[in-house]
Amino acid sequence: MSQTSMTSSAAMNLEKLQQCYTENELLVVRNLIHSDLDCGAFIVYLTILVDEKRLNEQIIRKINLDLSANKDKRHIQKTILQTLYSLGDVQVLTDMNEIASHVADANFVIFMDGHSEGYAMSLPGYETRAIGEPQLELNVRGPREGFSDDLQINLGMIFRRMKSSNLKAKMVQLGQESQTKVMILYLANVVDNDVLRELMRRIEAIKIKTLVDSTQIEELIQDSTFSPFPQILDTERPDRVVTAVNRGKIVIMMDGSPNALIAPSTFFEILHPSEDLYERFYFANLMRAIRLVTLFISLMGPSLYIALTTFHLEMIPTPLMMTFLSAKAGIPFPTFIEAIIMELSFEVLREASLRLPRVVGQSVSIVGALIIGEAAVQSGIVSRPMVIVVAMTGIASFTVPSFSTGISFRILRFPLMVLAANQGIFGVSVGLFLIIYHLCSLRSCGVLFLDPLGSDKWKNVLKEIFLFPVKFRKVSSRQNVKLGDSLKRPTKYLSGKEWD
Template sequence: METRRMPVQASAASNVRSIRELFQQNEYLVVRDISAAASGRAILVYINVLIDEKALNEFVIRKISEDQSRPGRISSGSVLDSLHTVSSVVSIPRIDAAAAFIADAGIVLFADDHPSAYGIKLPGYETRAIEEPKIEVNVRGPRESFIEDLHTNLSLIFRKLKTPDLKTITYIIGSESRTKVTLLYLESKIDPNVLNELKRRIGQIQLDILTVNTQIEERIQDSTWSPFPQIFNTERPDRVVTALNRGKAAIIADGTPIALIAPTTFFEMMHPSEDLYERFYFANFLRALRLITLFISLFGPALYIAVTTFHLEMIPTPLMMAFLSSKAGVPFPTFVEAILMEVAFEILREASLRLPRAVGQSVSIVGALVIGEAAVQSGIVSRPMVIVVAMTGIASFTIPAFSTAISFRMLRFPFMLLAAYDGVLGISLGFLALLCHLCSLQSCGVPFLNPVSDKGWRETLQKFILPPVKYRARNKGGS
């Protein structure tokens, strides 16, 4: 019989040989014989870099030694009794299951005359402390974000949802990494069809190694080739709790500080959790401002190219004269100017992300000033183009969802090309194609661009306007 599928034998030494065969050339595997001379053999097996050896020696080994020093207590069964006093013990029937348990920060006991192994969890590896969110920052909201440890992340959610209605399903994804992935939902809130579809999609994922939840996102989204993300990702536990209360499901993978929320819509990606912690009139002002900056970030350079190339009659005469005078001496057409400045801006933005935090912001600001001024002084680009590109870049920072902002940054270039080809008509045709694409998208069967709710006009209106808290509470506080 293949070693991986072998059942646990009644001989501890035989089982240890099988484990050594699976973990050969792993110098961190520890095999520890803890039985007395007169007793049946009892052997603990673990990987020392994954478990808390100090706690093992202090609470497990010492307890076992004390029990074995008493007359009549020297047996492998007494070792098992000692394990029960330290942690919950699971029975492991096969060698491959025992090896997987050891690789997942577990300690396995093999004992003579026991046809099953016994395991306890005693993790001892270091995890990052809970910190403030790095991407989804706010002024008045909670100051905690997810980390890379699954159990810590789940505890952050369970502390906020103290209800038996919160259900979890755990999957093991990755034949080699065996990463734990947990699906969370509120049973009374979620649509059963959506839940069944998510279960089916997650259950069909086949991977060797799962390292980031982007691998899950790509496999459960409806349209792989769309530039728009159809699964919302967040680092904030409060955002997950709000989504669960609105009938969504959350997916959290071990080893990543980001949770996935499904299904989602375009409008939810435009509203950060900050809106829920501000006065409703200020939140609505910010929502209107974001809608304006959304169009600026997408159409800013394209409209400038179209107007200055094809539709000069749309510009007031004094402004037109200023534009024409600034263009004097520039050797490139407006489209080439825009491409050069946009590419330079994206390079600076990417460089600021990759550099150490202490110098990243300085490089982006100084680089933009130096390059922009040098380009104008050398006559490569005009001053209005520098202003348009700068305003477009700043406007893109106001989009709350980082992945959605990236989508609009990429789409900006096709719209610039359409504007250079056919002016405002080209932009209009491109915008119509974009709307058709958004209307065709779905997120786990839910229309991605559907602002209409089947729960009444109040919730439909909340897609756009955040009401006062007392009216929001009547509708489960969602937004």
């Protein structure tokens, strides 16, 4: 008989389960039947996961009352089962590994003599973070709810907003040791079935011991591992998830993570926050235009300044050029070194403000930036125009709605500065061309990352970039996108293994 098979002896089944939890003092075993009776029944659970108060008052107390009312010893097990089924959903398990997994998932299990199976019921009692506002995706208008760390609560927020029977939910467990629950949501009458099959194949191919956060899933299923750009959008807003599902997207949610993944995602979807949908369309379009300008500034601001002041002074108006030259007088470093010093100082201050307590973090970052910037100018290390350029670049980077995308532009800013210091505008143009070329080659679950740019339907391009009034917005019944070659010739890797 195998180690995982069940017997008709409750004591032997209990001994096998205890072997799975050796040296674990959190495992609790309680006898449901008095010792004077000729049968055994045990209830087993992990004390930190199960709500012991409800277990004692609602489950065990009810079983004892029913057993006291029924004096017939031949029907003890039957009475326990009848009571258990009347109290909730009971799962019948015949494998010891399944029982051990259920115990670790906030279930209690009952073993009884004469039954070669265990009876499990979920009764979670651990604390979870309450529903609050999103930390990174704040808005002025619209819903204020943000996802918590509990998957059931997050699913409830979505299904409360969307009551369609077409909303499907599939669960998979990832992580050999963690056995983490991952839920895939999609709208059956809108989703592209080819994209859904490809995404499910990638998720099921994940081989990992412990799954801690949804970031691991994102990295393992994305098309290009070494791209600086995130190809899958993450969000902590239920309303954004509902909007994405209505557009034919697939949402991946994980137990223990407040961030949901939306796939496939495009470049323009990442640039447009959910707040655009809650504002008047003309104001939302103004903000989108400003966001595109600040995106260009955050990427190329320092590199353009380096190129113009180092190689192309003739392109600067004379009064402005004289201002730059007078500010530059007495500075011992070239413009490129100035920019590197200020950019690194800004990044250090930004990182320090994230690590400091909230009470003092904002004050320290603002005061530190003012003091360091002014001291650097007064001591003649950097010029005032450089401080202005770096400050404007840093502020512009905060207008990018996606935190991960903002990090990408912060990283790419440095190689563009190197190219500008060596080749001027020509080097910046080459760097920008390579970035655009890379974006054109990127795919998100087989869908072009720059979709719908390049589409033969110009209306699709306008609808993706600009926001039209509500009565002119239409959502197609199914995505009209063509999957790329990545579906036919997959070459990406998961944990060192090639896609099947």
